[in-house]
Amino acid sequence: MSSTSHSSVHFSRRSLLRAGTIALAAGAVGTAAPQAFALGPVLGTVVDFSAGVPSSAALKAAGQMGAVRYVSKPRAGWMAGKPVTRAQAAADAAAGLAVASVYQYNGSDNPDWAGGAASAAQHAPQAIAIHKAAGGPTGRPIYIAIDNNPSRAQYDGQIKPYLMAFSTALKAAGYQVGVYGNYNVIDWCVRDGIGSFFWMHDWGSGGRIHPRTTIHQLPQNRQRTIGGVVCDINDVYAKDWGQWTPGGAAAPAPTAPAAPAHNSNPLNAVGQMSSQVQNAVPGLNLPQVSPEGVSFNGSSVDSKQIQAGVDLVQTVLGAMR
Known part of the structure; x- marks a missing residue:
C-alpha cells in the first residue's frame, strides 16, 4: 500500500478536540464513578x-495505603483473614490506613454467582451486615467478586443476574457497587x-488492563509476605478506590502520594493513552498527540497506521457503551 507523507497526516488540534474529550470522559463515566483511568499514573x-x-504496623511499614477486606464469612478450616472486624x-x-470491602465466600471452583439472582438475595444481606459491623459507612462500594474467567x-x-440483584440490594441500603473481575467481566x-x-x-484478561x-x-509472582501473611499487591488508579474508616466520612482523605496535577487539555488524555500502548507494542507506530495536533513517528505513514489511531479512540469509546 502506498505511503502518505508525514505532513499530510498531521491533523489539527480542533479536529481532534471532541474525540479527545470523549476519550478523557471514558475514565469517569457515571455520576458516582471514581476518577479512575487505568492508563494514567499508579497512585x-x-x-x-x-x-x-x-x-x-506491618502494612504501614510495607508502604501500603490500606487493604481490601472480605465482608463474608470464613470458610471452615482456613481463611483466617475473613471477615474484617471493627477492631482491625x-x-x-489509627495507622493511617484505609479499608475497602469485598464479598466472596466460595472459591472459583464453586463460585458465589453460580446461583444467579437467588444467591445474591442471600449474599448481599450478609455483606451489608458484616460491612456495618466493622464500622463501614454507607455511601461506600462493596465489591462483588467474580473470581473466574x-x-x-x-x-x-448467571453472573449478570447475580450482579444486578446484588446491586439492587446494595443501592437500596445506601451503598455503591463495585465489581471484582477480569477484563471481559x-x-x-x-x-x-x-x-x-x-x-x-x-x-x-490477556495482559490487558481495562x-x-x-x-x-x-x-501472583508479585505477591509479598507482610507480617507473616502472603498478600496480593494491587495497583491503585483512583484517589477514591472505595476506601473507608470506621465511622469516618464516605470518602476519607487518601494516604497515597499526591497524584500529578491533571492537565485540563483533553488531548493529553489521548496522547497518554497512545504512549502507553506504543510502549507495549512498539511496532504499531501509533499517533503522538499534543495540543498542537497529531503526528506519527518516522517519515511516512500508511492507511493502516492511520486506522490504528482511529481504533485507539474507538477502544476507549467502547468502554462508555
Whole structure:
C-alpha cells in the first residue's frame, strides 16, 4: 500500500478536540464513578489477603495505603483473614490506613454467582451486615467478586443476574457497587451499567488492563509476605478506590502520594493513552498527540497506521457503551 507523507497526516488540534474529550470522559463515566483511568499514573498500592491478617504496623511499614477486606464469612478450616472486624479496621485507621470491602465466600471452583439472582438475595444481606459491623459507612462500594474467567454465556445467564440483584440490594441500603473481575467481566458490566468501581484481576484478561479499572490485582509472582501473611499487591488508579474508616466520612482523605496535577487539555488524555500502548507494542507506530495536533513517528505513514489511531479512540469509546 502506498505511503502518505508525514505532513499530510498531521491533523489539527480542533479536529481532534471532541474525540479527545470523549476519550478523557471514558475514565469517569457515571455520576458516582471514581476518577479512575487505568492508563494514567499508579497512585500507590493496597493489599488483599485471606490466610491471615497482617498487623497495621506491618502494612504501614510495607508502604501500603490500606487493604481490601472480605465482608463474608470464613470458610471452615482456613481463611483466617475473613471477615474484617471493627477492631482491625480501627487499628488500620489509627495507622493511617484505609479499608475497602469485598464479598466472596466460595472459591472459583464453586463460585458465589453460580446461583444467579437467588444467591445474591442471600449474599448481599450478609455483606451489608458484616460491612456495618466493622464500622463501614454507607455511601461506600462493596465489591462483588467474580473470581473466574467466565464465558459470555455464563455472564448472561448467571453472573449478570447475580450482579444486578446484588446491586439492587446494595443501592437500596445506601451503598455503591463495585465489581471484582477480569477484563471481559468489567467490560460487560460497563456496557450493562453495572457498578462504578472496578477491581480487575488478570485471569483471562490477556495482559490487558481495562480503562475503567479502579484497582488492579497484580500477578501472583508479585505477591509479598507482610507480617507473616502472603498478600496480593494491587495497583491503585483512583484517589477514591472505595476506601473507608470506621465511622469516618464516605470518602476519607487518601494516604497515597499526591497524584500529578491533571492537565485540563483533553488531548493529553489521548496522547497518554497512545504512549502507553506504543510502549507495549512498539511496532504499531501509533499517533503522538499534543495540543498542537497529531503526528506519527518516522517519515511516512500508511492507511493502516492511520486506522490504528482511529481504533485507539474507538477502544476507549467502547468502554462508555
